[in-house]
Amino acid sequence: MEWLTGFFSLIDSLTWGWALIPLLVVFGAFFTLLSGFVQIEYFGRMFRVLRGNDDGADPNAVSARQALLVSVGGRVGGGNIAGVAVAITLGGPGAVFWMWAIALVGMATSLVECTLAQLYKRSVGDGTYRGGPASYIIHGIGPRYRWLAVVYAICLMAAFAFGFNAFQGNTFAGAVNESLGIDRVYPGILLAILTAFIVYGGIKRIAKASDVIIPVMAFGYIALALITIIVNIADVPGVLYSIVANAFGIEEAVGGGVGAALAQGLRRGLFSNEAGLGSAPNVAATALVRHPMSQGITQSFSVFIDTMIICTCTAFIVLLSPVYQPGAEGVDGIVLTQQSLASQFGDWALYYLTLMILLxxxxxxxxxxxxxxxxxxxxxxxxxxxxxxxxxxxxxxxLGAIAPGATAVFFFSDPLMGLLAVVNLIAIMMLFPIALRVLNDYRDQLRSGIDKPVFHPSKFADLDIDPTAWPLAHEGTEKAQPHHRGEAIA
Known part of the structure; x- marks a missing residue:
């Protein structure tokens, strides 16, 4: 067992230890610059997806909004509540600033990888679609690299389907045990039953469940954070100052100063929004959209929701409470968030947060x-x-729910996620010129007055694209309504 632990520890050191975080940051900045700050250019269009599917297409297909909500549901997890608190404990308030920074460049990375996932998606034949990094490796880079797609798939399954699901079960059971004193077995049984019901319905049931759960989850948690901010409105400027000051070493809240804030902020941000890790593109490929860029823009918005909104909510809940003491030890993670809420609203907030953690x-x-x-x-x-x-x-x-030491038992998850991230980054770097072609096609249609660009596979006949995955390609394009200068992308 020791040799196995040592093997995965070596993988972790070679990926997350020193190479992967700088690579993700550099690649994110690279994609941002070469795409002309595309995540800012189309920020206004991101909100259109919230209106739902207006394509008039197959009602049984997964819509762009449903794909967004499934993705948000995946990015937003227990880590947004517990992980942010850990980052602040270890890195100080400055860690929040660097979370924001990595989210900004991560939006471009997510846009590129999810656009590629849409471009190379395959029709399953029942009105649904499947794709992701494995698909754009095989059909984009070439069939001779199928072995690389298999390596990616093994890492994806082991890390996410097994390891991280055990973590989520452990987080929920721990929160129930902390707030209600209920043995871990019972919340574990509840979560297992709910999981079985949804997963046996496939992607359509997953999408429909997310369409209901995610808005309730997000707005419920945001509402609690907004109340916290309003009640402590006089302290908000001081919190914002401490976030910026600690980020640049003007103030030092914990040992390690700027280095600790930078490391914790970048690590927590990358783990939370998953931009560049290759997980979200698998969901992005399921949506029926008019153009690959549409889902790329939508998934970029998912990164914004995860980090700039949900993680920020947790940060303000913690930093505005008297429970958090810079440099203090003993209270961190989910307990720090729970106690911070209890200090503001009383013990009922523990039960409310437990419900949020379940969702x-x-x-x-x-x-x-x-x-x-x-x-x-x-x-x-x-x-x-x-x-x-x-x-x-x-x-x-x-099993994750009932195991108090789940984080130690499933030690393979982080190293395997690091490995699949390396594989994904190699693929999207090789395919980045093609992503730019798709982006330029989208831009050209917008500039010609088409409000809703449509992807035509015939324009990309040199690529291995499944034309049956684009049933909307035959439709006419809609001209944009007259607008004032500067409103073309709103």
Whole structure:
């Protein structure tokens, strides 16, 4: 067992230890600059997806909004509540600033990888679509690199479908035990039953469940944070100052100063929004949209929601409470967030947060399951394999809930996520020129007055694209309504 632990520890050191975080930051900045700050250029268009699917297409297909909500559900998990508190404890308030910074460049990375996932998606034949990094490796880089897609798929399944689902179960069971004193077994059984019900419905049921759960989860948590801010409005300027001051070393809240703030902020931000890790593109590929860039823009918005909104909510809940003491030890993670809320609203807030954690954890579990299902399709299409996967995911969720030391037991998750991130970064760097072609096609249509650009596979006949995955390609394009200068992208 020791040699196995040492092996995964080596992978972790070679990826997250020193190489991967700088690579993700550099690549994010690279994509931002070469795309002309595309995440800012189309920021106004990101909000259109909230209106729902107006394409008038197959009502059984997964819409752009549903794909967004599934993705948000996956990015937003227990880490947005517990992980942010840990980052502030170890890195001080300045860690929040660097979370914001990595989210800004991560929006461009997510846009590129999710645009590629849409471009190379495949029609399943029942009105749904499947794709992701494995697909754009095989059909974009070439079939001879299928082995690389298989390596990616194995890492994706092990890290997300098994390891991280155990973490989510552990986070929820721990919160219930802390707030209600209920033994971990019972919340574990509840979560396992809910998980089984959803995953046996496939991507359509996952999308429909997310369409309900995610808005309730997000708005419920945001409302609590807004109340916290309003009640402590006089302290907000001081908190903002401390975030910036600690980020640049003007003030030092913890040992390590700027270095600790930078390391914790970047690490927490990358773990939370998953930009560049290759997980979100698997969900982005499921949506029926007019143009690949549409889903790229939508998934860029998902990064914004995760970090700039949800993580910021947790940061203000912690930093505005008297519980948090810079440099103090003993209270961190989910307990710090729980106690911070209790100090503001009383003990009832513990129960409210427990409900939020259930929604956060459950949404992430069903998202992680779908990643595992997509990974499995790369390796085998045997009907029995999918049933084995579903049973295994439900079992791992339950085992994670009842194991107090789940983070130590599932030590392989972070190293494997680091490895799949390296594979994904190699792929999107090789395919970045093609992503720019798709971006320029989208821009050209907007400049010609087309309000809703449509992707035509015939324009990209040199690429291995599935034309049946673009049923809207035959439709006419809609001209934009007259607008004032500067409103073309709103």
């Amino acid at each position: 956060f954890s459950f949404s992430t579990i069903i998202y992680n399951y779908y990643l595992g299902e997509t990974a499995l399709s790369v390796m085998t299409t045997h009907p029995m394999a999918i049933h084995v996967l579903r049973i295994a995911v439900v079992a791992m969720t339950f």
